[in-house]
Amino acid sequence: MKFLVHQENNETKVAINDNERVINLDQLINDAQINDINYVIANIDAIEQKVERANVEVKTKNAADVHYLPAVDPSTIICVGLNYRKHAEETNAPIPESPILFNKFKNTINAHNGVVPLPKKSQEVDYEVELGIVIGKHCKDVSVDEALHYVAGYTAVNDFSARDLQMKTPQWMLGKISDGFCPAGPNLVTKSTITDPNNLTLKTTLNGKVRQDSNTSDMIFSCAEIVSYLSEHMTLSPGDLILTGTPEGVILGDPEGERVWLKDGDELVVEIEKIGQLKNTMVDEK
Structure with missing residues (x-):
């Protein structure tokens, strides 16, 4: 699974890159911390499973059209x-x-x-x-x-x-x-x-x-x-x-x-x- 971080309406969003279709995670998972990439990284296995089980209608963007932010936010x-x-x-x-x-x-x-x-x-x-x-x-x-x-x-x-x-x-x-x-x-x-x-x-x-x-x-x-x-x-x-x-x-x-x-x-x-x-x-x- 591919994750990316981008800016949308002056907000940071963590998303899935599904064959160059960008799907914001907050459409798939109801979690207040889901747009924090380090939270996603620390819970990556569980989040992958939730994404795979999600069955909701979503809006998508083309990956070429998003304003990318760094894919990681490391302290070290x-x-x-x-x-x-x-x-x-x-x-x-x-x-x-x-x-x-x-x-x-x-x-x-x-x-x-x-x-x-x-x-x-x-x-x-x-x-x-x-x-x-x-x-x-x-x-x-x-x-x-x-x-x-x-x-x-x-x-x-x-x-x-x-x-x-x-x-x-x-x-x-x-x-x-x-x-x-x-x-x-x-x-x-x-x-x-x-x-x-x-x-x-x-x-x-x-x-x-x-x-x-x-x-x-x-x-x-x-x-x-x-x-x-x-x-x-x-x-x-x-x-x-x-x-x-x-x-x-x-x-x-x-x-x-x-x-x-x-x-x-x-x-x-x-x-x-x-x-x-x-x-x-x-x-x-x-």
């Missing part, structure tokens, strides 16, 4: 770096022996069709298509075999990165935390729909040209391994968002003299199988 955003073998190879980095972790913050969250400001202090902004894991239950010290039971679903993310800021110090955070640098959407797809997150095609298109084209099977650490590893070190909570790394094809992987960094007006589309296309436009606010 954790990112995994260099988690695709070919991406590590293209950047001449050694294959990690354990997950490389860094973080983003709420100011980075952006939506499908949202604009992404180019930071004033950076000249080297890059894209990264990533599968986002959305946690559905509190989990701590869970095994790899159990890990995906604690997942609510998955979304597409573009992990924008200011490479010159990222490489200023050994810690990458500065290059990852600019406003709007974490668009997520357009849909949140439940784990009942995506049963194997490590067998999904994903790609990035820049101004109509395919730049990244890979499969999540190239991950060094699988989604289950990532969730388990994180849960050994912290408690994960419903709504937490985990970015699982990007495949080869980023600008940083081009030969140094041939890198053309993102600029004003560039149009990015990141696409993940079963989730959909997440579109964003770069805007120069310098």
